[in-house]
Amino acid sequence: xxxxNAILVAATQLFSRNxxxxxxxxxxxxxxxxxxxxxxxxxxxxxxxxxxxxxxxxENILTxxxxxxxxxxxxxxxxxxxxxxxxxxxxxxxxEDQFLLLHRHYPYQMAETNPAFRSYxxxxxxxxxxxFEEGISIGILDGSVKAESPRNTAMVxxxxxxxxxxxxxxxxxxxxxxxxxxxxxxxxxxAPGS
Amino acid sequence: xxxxNAILVAATQLFSRNxxxxxxxxxxxxxxxxxxxxxxxxxxxxxxxxxxxxxxxxENILTxxxxxxxxxxxxxxxxxxxxxxxxxxxxxxxxEDQFLLLHRHYPYQMAETNPAFRSYxxxxxxxxxxxFEEGISIGILDGSVKAESPRNTAMVxxxxxxxxxxxxxxxxxxxxxxxxxxxxxxxxxxAPGS
DNA sequence: ATAAAAACCGACCGATCATTCGGTTGGTAT
DNA sequence: ATACCAACCGAATGATCGGTCGGTTTTTAT
Numbered sequence: 001x002x003x004x005n006a007i008l009v010a011a012t013q014l015f016s017r018n019x020x021x022x023x024x025x026x027x028x029x030x031x032x033x034x035x036x037x038x039x040x041x042x043x044x045x046x047x048x049x050x051x052x053x054x055x056x057x058x059e060n061i062l063t064x065x066x067x068x069x070x071x072x073x074x075x076x077x078x079x080x081x082x083x084x085x086x087x088x089x090x091x092x093x094x095x096e097d098q099f100l101l102l103h104r105h106y107p108y109q110m111a112e113t114n115p116a117f118r119s120y121x122x123x124x125x126x127x128x129x130x131x132f133e134e135g136i137s138i139g140i141l142d143g144s145v146k147a148e149s150p151r152n153t154a155m156v157x158x159x160x161x162x163x164x165x166x167x168x169x170x171x172x173x174x175x176x177x178x179x180x181x182x183x184x185x186x187x188x189x190x191a192p193g194s
Numbered sequence: 195x196x197x198x199n200a201i202l203v204a205a206t207q208l209f210s211r212n213x214x215x216x217x218x219x220x221x222x223x224x225x226x227x228x229x230x231x232x233x234x235x236x237x238x239x240x241x242x243x244x245x246x247x248x249x250x251x252x253e254n255i256l257t258x259x260x261x262x263x264x265x266x267x268x269x270x271x272x273x274x275x276x277x278x279x280x281x282x283x284x285x286x287x288x289x290e291d292q293f294l295l296l297h298r299h300y301p302y303q304m305a306e307t308n309p310a311f312r313s314y315x316x317x318x319x320x321x322x323x324x325x326f327e328e329g330i331s332i333g334i335l336d337g338s339v340k341a342e343s344p345r346n347t348a349m350v351x352x353x354x355x356x357x358x359x360x361x362x363x364x365x366x367x368x369x370x371x372x373x374x375x376x377x378x379x380x381x382x383x384x385a386p387g388s
Numbered sequence: 389a390t391a392a393a394a395a396c397c398g399a400c401c402g403a404t405c406a407t408t409c410g411g412t413t414g415g416t417a418t
Numbered sequence: 419a420t421a422c423c424a425a426c427c428g429a430a431t432g433a434t435c436g437g438t439c440g441g442t443t444t445t446t447a448t
Contacts, residue, residue, distance in 0.1 A: 003395075019300065021215035025436065035397040040437065042395085105298040106213065108364045122366055152375040155367075159357030160350065160379075167353050170302045172316055178353075181346040185354075185383045197425075219406060229427040231409085236425085240406065395444070404435070413426070418419100 004042045006032050012053050016100040020050055051116055054107060057098045058120045062127050064091055069131070077139020078190055084131050085161050085186055089179065092165050103166050129154050139190060146192035157189060198236045200226050206247050210294040214244055245310055248301060251292045252314045256321050258285055263325070271333020272384055278325050279355050279380055283373065286359050297360050323348050333384060340386035351383060 001009075010031045014023040025046065029036045043049040068087050074080040092099040101107065102124070111118035132154035139145025147153040164178050195203075204225045208217040219240065223230045237243040262281050268274040286293040295301065296318070305312035326348035333339025341347040358372050 017303075019213070019215060019303070021213060024434075026434080036436090037398065037438085038396050041397095046436065100299070103299060105294070105363075108366070109211075109213070112365065118366070121364075125364075125366055148378075149375065152372055153379070155361065155372055156354065156358060156375050156379045159361050159372075160354035163353030163357030163360075164350060166357075167349065169299075170315070170319075171306065172302070172312070172319055173349075178346055178349055181343065181350050184342075185347070185350045188383050188385075189379045191382075218404075220404080230407085231428065232426050234407065235427095389448100391446105391448085393444105393446075395442105397440105397442075399439095401438075402436100405433080406431105407433105408431075409429095411427085413424105415424090416422085418421080 003032070003034055003038065007034060007039055007042060007049070008053060008056060011049055012056070012097045012101065015050065015053065016097040016104070019104060020046075020106050047110075047114075050110075051114075051120075053101070054117060054120045057101060058124050060095065060098060061091070061124055065127060065131055076142045076144035077135050077137070078144035078187065080138060081132065081135035081145070081157070081190060082183060082186060084135055085157075085183065088128070088161055089165060099165070100169055103169060128158055132158050136190065143192065145190045147190060153189070157186060160185065197226070197228055197232065201228060201233055201236060201243070202247060202250060205243055206250070206291045206295065209244065209247065210291040210298070213298060214240075214300050241304075241308075244304075245308075245314075247295070248311060248314045251295060252317050254289065254292060255285070255318055259321060259325055270336045270338035271329050271331070272338035272381065274332060275326065275329035275339070275351070275384060276377060276380060278329055279351075279377065282322070282355055283359060293359070294363060297363055322352055326352050330384065337386065339384040341384060347383070351380060354379065 007028065011023070011028055014028055014031065018027075025036050025039060028039060032039075039049070043052060065087075068084075072083060074083055102121075107117060107121060111121050129151070133150045136145055136147050136150040136153055136157075140147060140150065161182065164182050167173075167178075201222065205217070205222055208222055208225065212221075219230050219233060222228075222233060226233075233243070237246060259281075262278075266277060268277055296315075301311060301315060305315050323345070327344045330339055330341050330344040330347055330351075334341060334344065355376065358376050361367075361372075
């Protein structure tokens with residue numbers, strides 16, 4: 001792995017666990033065995049490093065979902081939504097650092113003033129909401145789902161799934177066993193009335 | 195208002211908007227017209243200041259819900275849950291800074307090592323989940339709600355409500371009009387099958 | 389083999405950080 | 419009037435911060 005990549009990986013870990021402002025370039029230098037000057041050779045400044053991490057996160061998530069969509073097919077819309085929810089949770093489990101980064105408030109704070117941050121974040125959430133919405137819309141056509149506004153229902157659904165995932169990162173309760181309840185709630189939200 | 199209180203209010207604003215590590219005592223001193231020494235007269239250090247803020251947040255939320263419970267009564271469990279959801283959203287709207295603080299990751303990071311932080315956060319979420327669970331349990335008894343595990347259903351429900359509230363703070367989309375969809379989803383999750 | 393380019397290094401810089409401390413002020417009890 | 423104490427102040431401190439720069443090593447292309 002190139003040193004530039006090693007820096008990105010280590011910085012993702014540090015930024016997600018200790019926060020952007022809670023991470024010093026000295027820490028990052030120690031963790032990567034790269035001199036501080038080397039880090040600034042690859043990235044113009046600390047913020048640029050963070051932006052590149054966010055770019056990685058965005059590409060990773062978009063690629064993963066594109067691949068998921070191409071390699072799986074479902075009987076109907078309801079099954080597709082359920083599959084997407086399951087895939088989202090497993091992806092969040094495999095890439096803990098990247099998702100923890102998205103669960104911190106700092107990226108969204110940056111997005112208020114820096115359009116580059118905003119566009120990466122928008123890309124992530126637009127992608128996620130689009131997939132949820134697509135499953136819902138398909139489900140409405142094939143009769144497996146009933147929803148008034150597919151977009152709004154997708155938002156509420158995603159808020160629920162992401163909320164459960166985030167609740168786990170709080171480490172206040174062991175909420176890991178909520179998967180079944182989550183899926184059940186999804187089905188109830190989408191199910192057409194008998 | 196006492197200077198100590200003014201410091202607490204201003205610090206809540208700064209910590210929630212710029213983060214704990216993104217706020218300097220110099221900033222806080224400027225915003226409160228209090229010398230830096232004065233802040234350290236009232237609070238032993240920056241972390242102790244943050245802990246006192248979290249204590250305020252906890253007391254505020256617990257008091258608000260206790261008052262809400264004492265002054266309102268509902269026809270059945272389903273109505274109670276719906277009322278609690280509505281009250282939670284309005285409370286979050288009135289105390290933006292306090293809830294934004296809870297939506298940042300830093301308090302939970304502190305809770306990993308500092309038991310005082312952990313106990314305040316646990317108190318908040320235990321209170322919230324208890325109220326959701328109570329509504330669900332009452333609803334099961336009066337027939338307005340059906341749920342397998344009241345506690346787990348309460349968690350999923352709360353994750354959904356809080357997830358929507360948080361989504362608004364991202365300022366990526368205008369998700370403010372999700373209230374109706376949220377309530378609808380709540381009812382669908384809890385509704386007994388015809 | 390050689391030259392150009394890219395990667396890498398760490399001492400150094402000015403700014404800023406949380407915290408300390410010696411001292412002043414204003415109110416209150418005696 | 420005196421003594422006391424909590425509230426308040428701001429200059430000083432040492433550590434740490436992000437970032438720079440001149441120079442060395444490694445890689446690549448010719």
